[in-house]
Amino acid sequence: MTTRLQDKWVLITGASSGFGAEAARAFGACGAKLLLGARRVDRLQQAAAEARQAGAAAAEFHELNVASTPSVEKFIAWAKAHVQSPTSKGQGLHVLINNAGGAHGLDTVAAGKDADWEAMIQSNVLGVLRVTRAALPLMPHDCGASIINIGSIAGHTAYEGGAVYCAAKAGERSITRALRLELNGTGIRVGTLDPGLAETEFSTVRFKGDTARAKNVYAGMTPLTAADIAETLVWMASRPAHVNIDEMLIKPTDQAAMHKVHRRKT
Ligand SMILES: NC(=O)c1ccc[n+]([C@@H]2O[C@H](COP(=O)([O-])OP(=O)(O)OC[C@H]3O[C@@H](n4cnc5c(N)ncnc54)[C@H](OP(=O)(O)O)[C@@H]3O)[C@@H](O)[C@H]2O)c1
Numbered sequence: 001m002t003t004r005l006q007d008k009w010v011l012i013t014g015a016s017s018g019f020g021a022e023a024a025r026a027f028g029a030c031g032a033k034l035l036l037g038a039r040r041v042d043r044l045q046q047a048a049a050e051a052r053q054a055g056a057a058a059a060e061f062h063e064l065n066v067a068s069t070p071s072v073e074k075f076i077a078w079a080k081a082h083v084q085s086p087t088s089k090g091q092g093l094h095v096l097i098n099n100a101g102g103a104h105g106l107d108t109v110a111a112g113k114d115a116d117w118e119a120m121i122q123s124n125v126l127g128v129l130r131v132t133r134a135a136l137p138l139m140p141h142d143c144g145a146s147i148i149n150i151g152s153i154a155g156h157t158a159y160e161g162g163a164v165y166c167a168a169k170a171g172e173r174s175i176t177r178a179l180r181l182e183l184n185g186t187g188i189r190v191g192t193l194d195p196g197l198a199e200t201e202f203s204t205v206r207f208k209g210d211t212a213r214a215k216n217v218y219a220g221m222t223p224l225t226a227a228d229i230a231e232t233l234v235w236m237a238s239r240p241a242h243v244n245i246d247e248m249l250i251k252p253t254d255q256a257a258m259h260k261v262h263r264r265k266t
Pocket of ligand 1: 040
């Protein structure tokens with residue numbers, strides 16, 4: 001366990017489930033101070049309680065819809081009050097994790113729905129931009145601060161039915177690369193963590209509550225867990241200040257490539 005994150009402010013979007021909620025626990029176990037956002041406030045409350053139990057020095061939460069600029073601005077104003085409070089000793093925001101996002105539907109382009117396309121671009125692309133723009137003034141220079149965006153294997157390889165999700169995550173990758181160039185010289189690190197198949201609520205959301213179809217995505221193989229991703233996020237954010245983990249593709253051993261998944265007979 002690292003001591004580099006002790007008492008540091010860590011902001012996580014999409015902290016109500018999956019990677020975000022587990023990251024709250026993992027950063028909490030390092031003694032970090034957490035600022036958690038998502039739309040489901042009851043689930044945020046639960047994530048904050050679990051993070052405190054894991055050892056977080058603080059775990060605060062506030063409603064956030066990354067698809068809305070006013071919601072992001074309200075959320076960051078709330079975050080600013082915590083980060084710049086007199087007891088914070090001018091530390092600022094040490095880690096920003098742009099995790100909120102997901103896929104909606106698996107339709108071909110020919111059968112695609114406007115609402116699904118818009119939701120995916122709003123959360124995975126515009127959400128990352130909105131939150132980063134608003135949070136950057138809270139991040140100190142030359143102190144080893146980090147911005148880590150959650151991409152996907154889908155940003156590396158396109159698949160049938162994934163046109164818009166793949167485009168969104170490829171967009172996230174380009175945003176990450178451009179931001180790293182823009183922030184060069186500030187000491188703020190910028191990276192992307194790009195997972196393959198991981199079992200969270202991701203597939204249930206994609207298939208609009210069809211849990212049987214969601215379960216089938218992971219049939220006969222061992223997917224990544226949210227804890228695998230959370231552990232990697234902590235590792236990335238706790239490297240020495242002169243080390244930037246630019247891009248990491250992390251896949252289950254059973255998934256050699258997007259379309260090559262070893263499945264055992266069940
Ligand atoms: N699981 C995978 O296989 C996988 C693989 C690669 C990448 N990813 C990416 O990993 C990230 C986390 O996904 P997950 O697997 O942990 O799935 P998840 O369990 O469904 O979590 C998604 C999180 O994003 C939040 N979110 C979605 N839209 C939002 C919005 N408009 N505003 C604020 N929060 C929003 C959700 O919270 P609310 O609904 O409460 O707002 C939830 O906390 C996503 O960016 C996803 O694309 C997942």
